[in-house]
Amino acid sequence: MGSACRGMILAAGHGTRLAPVTDHLPKPLLPVPGGTVLDRAVDALVAAGVEEIAVNTHHLGHRVASHLATRADADRFTVCPEAEILGTGGALEGAREFLADADCFLLHNGDVLSEVDLAELLAAHRRTDALATLVLVDWPDVNSVVMDAGGAVLSLAGRPAASGDGRKLTYAGVGVFDRALLDDIGPGFSSLIDPLVRALVARPGSVRAHVPARPGWSDLGTLARWLDACPVDRELAAGPCRLTPLLGHGSDRHFWRLRIDDWSAVAMRSPADDAEFERAVAVSGFLHDADLGGAEILAVDEPHRTLLMEDVGETRLVDLVRTEGAGSPAAASAYRAVIDHLLRLQDAAPRAEEDCPPAVDRTLDREQLAWETGYFAGNFLAQLCGSSREDELAGEFAVLNEAVAAQPLVLLHRDFQSENILSTGGRVCLVDVQGMRLGPLGYDAASVLWDPYVDLPSGLRHELVDRFARGAAPRHGLAPATVTDMVHTAALQRLMQALGAFAYLGVVKERRGFLAHRARGVEHLRRALDRSPLKLPRLRAVLGKLPPL
Numbered sequence: 001m002g003s004a005c006r007g008m009i010l011a012a013g014h015g016t017r018l019a020p021v022t023d024h025l026p027k028p029l030l031p032v033p034g035g036t037v038l039d040r041a042v043d044a045l046v047a048a049g050v051e052e053i054a055v056n057t058h059h060l061g062h063r064v065a066s067h068l069a070t071r072a073d074a075d076r077f078t079v080c081p082e083a084e085i086l087g088t089g090g091a092l093e094g095a096r097e098f099l100a101d102a103d104c105f106l107l108h109n110g111d112v113l114s115e116v117d118l119a120e121l122l123a124a125h126r127r128t129d130a131l132a133t134l135v136l137v138d139w140p141d142v143n144s145v146v147m148d149a150g151g152a153v154l155s156l157a158g159r160p161a162a163s164g165d166g167r168k169l170t171y172a173g174v175g176v177f178d179r180a181l182l183d184d185i186g187p188g189f190s191s192l193i194d195p196l197v198r199a200l201v202a203r204p205g206s207v208r209a210h211v212p213a214r215p216g217w218s219d220l221g222t223l224a225r226w227l228d229a230c231p232v233d234r235e236l237a238a239g240p241c242r243l244t245p246l247l248g249h250g251s252d253r254h255f256w257r258l259r260i261d262d263w264s265a266v267a268m269r270s271p272a273d274d275a276e277f278e279r280a281v282a283v284s285g286f287l288h289d290a291d292l293g294g295a296e297i298l299a300v301d302e303p304h305r306t307l308l309m310e311d312v313g314e315t316r317l318v319d320l321v322r323t324e325g326a327g328s329p330a331a332a333s334a335y336r337a338v339i340d341h342l343l344r345l346q347d348a349a350p351r352a353e354e355d356c357p358p359a360v361d362r363t364l365d366r367e368q369l370a371w372e373t374g375y376f377a378g379n380f381l382a383q384l385c386g387s388s389r390e391d392e393l394a395g396e397f398a399v400l401n402e403a404v405a406a407q408p409l410v411l412l413h414r415d416f417q418s419e420n421i422l423s424t425g426g427r428v429c430l431v432d433v434q435g436m437r438l439g440p441l442g443y444d445a446a447s448v449l450w451d452p453y454v455d456l457p458s459g460l461r462h463e464l465v466d467r468f469a470r471g472a473a474p475r476h477g478l479a480p481a482t483v484t485d486m487v488h489t490a491a492l493q494r495l496m497q498a499l500g501a502f503a504y505l506g507v508v509k510e511r512r513g514f515l516a517h518r519a520r521g522v523e524h525l526r527r528a529l530d531r532s533p534l535k536l537p538r539l540r541a542v543l544g545k546l547p548p549l
Helices: 037-047 061-070 087-094 118-126 179-184 193-202 223-228 277-289 317-324 329-347 349-355 366-384 390-405 443-449 458-476 480-508 512-531 537-544
Strands: 003-011 053-057 077-081 102-109 132-137 145-147 153-156 167-178 207-210 236-238 241-245 254-260 263-269 297-301 306-310 409-412 421-424 427-430 437-440
Touching (some): 003 087, 037 102, 037 118, 053 061, 061 077, 087 193, 102 118, 118 132, 118 167, 132 145, 153 193, 153 207, 167 179, 223 306, 277 297, 277 349, 329 409, 329 421, 329 427, 329 443, 366 390, 366 512, 390 480, 390 537
Parallel strands (some): 132 207
Antiparallel strands (some): 102 167, 145 167, 241 254, 297 306, 409 437
């Protein structure tokens, strides 16, 4: 007499929709809250009273077997390796000897998360003489299982054609099966659907549906669905895999660094309404292909606003300064490389027009520059400092906007500051690139050299401004001194934009950490006023009357 019920977890698949992650780790070993996906399936089976569990393996099967061997309950598992993948039906044939020693078996896909009460499912199955009881969930995009009002399954994936009305749902990859099902499965590759369809025809009502009210179910077949199951504020680690949220940025996107052994990548999940997602993908791909520091795009899911990209490193320019010191030789060398990189980037506008239209289809023009100074007045002066002077400053803002807009147009990163620039092994890499457009010559140089996150020594800043001016001047038929003036004028514009952003993120978005940079931003703005050829006395007076920051 066999045991009452055994379990089986299907863990052999290639997980191709999750490549290249699954080139390094089988999908069932992805970390999720509570362990790996495989551990969660095991826990669910054990909670239902299942003591012995078979796990089939194929793709990276040694990793699955090793993981099971490290569990405290390793003795409960029977590993069924498949030299060639056998499919959902052939997997049962491969475990026939194990499964046939029980009256029934609980089958659980190794790539789904579920909160279904499997003890309840097993009890529901035993109340009938069904050959199979399938957990069904509502997934409108793929619903293809038809059931009648009494809970009998009528059709699976259109076979046989269902007559009359019925409710359409999706097989959740979890079910209970009588061992008699094994009698209709032969050797070799096969699908579980085939014997079930034959049963629907030969014994109507022998395949039943179990529809939990709250299944808590997800198929983790794609990067987007896996990330949706992961926390955005704490690390997950299991075996060789570590998924670490990247925090502290101002974006509404979520980022994670994924490490598997010595391979790593960065995942990004955008809000559904992120209109800049396609632009980010296109621009990063262009920058990578042009050897301009963009991350290689490894996988992209545009409908679900998710992508996986090359890990271009962890050492941001701001981190290097904090570690080595703003006046250190290492920082000076890194900043010189950044300025040289910026000159190359600015020269790439013609190539961008040819290869990446989204990089040049917008311009930081006078209208946008006026928005930036208005952003400063509304968020920083009025909301944060309680000092609304937009009307008083309107004339000077117009002069500033006109002067910056009159500069030659180049390819612009748009947020070229130390948190978005990485320096790894002498290589300059850029992130947060979706704002790329055409814009004023001095804007990006001002962004990085008058960056509120960093207090560069004045001598080094002067050297770097001069380095940029001498590099850019002949490209545009200008004198270096003219370019220097353009950088200092653009610094006023950029610093006001940054201060407006700090106020908006700190007050409206309640990300208070950004407010820590406001005092340095204001001090930089005062110093930039001293350097700029524009004399803006009203702005200088307003800054002099600001409350302590």
